[in-house]
Amino acid sequence: MLNIVLFGPPGSGKGTQAEKLIDKYKLTHVATGDILRDEVDRQTDLGKQAKVIMDAGELVPDNIVIDMIRKKLEEHKGGPGFIFDGFPRTVDQARELRKALSKYDENVSIVISLEVPKEVLMERMLKRGKETGRSDDNEETINNRIDVYERQTVPVTYYYDKKHVHVSVDGVGTIEEIFKRIVKKIEEFETYH
Numbered sequence: 001m002l003n004i005v006l007f008g009p010p011g012s013g014k015g016t017q018a019e020k021l022i023d024k025y026k027l028t029h030v031a032t033g034d035i036l037r038d039e040v041d042r043q044t045d046l047g048k049q050a051k052v053i054m055d056a057g058e059l060v061p062d063n064i065v066i067d068m069i070r071k072k073l074e075e076h077k078g079g080p081g082f083i084f085d086g087f088p089r090t091v092d093q094a095r096e097l098r099k100a101l102s103k104y105d106e107n108v109s110i111v112i113s114l115e116v117p118k119e120v121l122m123e124r125m126l127k128r129g130k131e132t133g134r135s136d137d138n139e140e141t142i143n144n145r146i147d148v149y150e151r152q153t154v155p156v157t158y159y160y161d162k163k164h165v166h167v168s169v170d171g172v173g174t175i176e177e178i179f180k181r182i183v184k185k186i187e188e189f190e191t192y193h
């Protein structure tokens, strides 16, 4: 299996690039933010709980997202692989992902970080907020999402650095340019592993 973690700050293009990677590699998309927004839309108990946290730009508790991941892995085991988008976001989530994948004799193949400066992130998300009304795309929440990313999520990159599976890609440019950079990294990785 090819198991990709698409990593990066809010607004860095994880969802956009995940779609293109899925087309190319036929992977199963596991986007915890999308799953949570679906729960919010359906007004489930989990959705009601999650909405408050998401609108504040904080992280939903680890055990909730890990349960969602375990379910996805069981549903799609034995397929071509997974693309994790917006997960793991804490070192504990990364450890739990490792445990969950090891049950299927699998592991994370590559972690690709999209690098985008804060001003560009802010600009992209404010634009989307205006166009779509996504409720966490306002200046105050965006600032907190970026802070939370720096404090709680960046340590995940050190975890994967130690495992020698972490690479970075310049996330500024056209969607197509960035996609080419990502594919190049995946191909290099497949050659050497």
Ligand code: AP5
Pocket: 008, 009, 010, 011, 012, 013, 014, 015, 016, 017, 032, 033, 034, 036, 053, 054, 055, 057, 058, 059, 060, 061, 062, 065, 085, 086, 087, 088, 089, 093, 124, 125, 128, 136, 145, 171, 172, 173, 174, 175, 178
């Ligand atoms: P989540 O949905 O994961 O949001 P996020 O990480 O904040 O990131 P976004 O989805 O906003 O950005 P993206 O990197 O996917 O970029 P996109 O392609 O959309 O999480 C939301 C919330 O859910 C969290 O705050 C948390 O509360 C909770 N949550 C989720 N996962 C969790 C977890 N594991 N643990 C705990 N809590 C969790 O692009 C952004 C915009 O830019 C789009 O409008 C796009 O069209 C545009 N764009 C993309 N690429 C380009 C480009 N090259 N040039 C110009 N514009 C571009």
Ligand code: MG
Pocket: 014, 015, 033, 085, 086
């Ligand atoms: Mg996204």
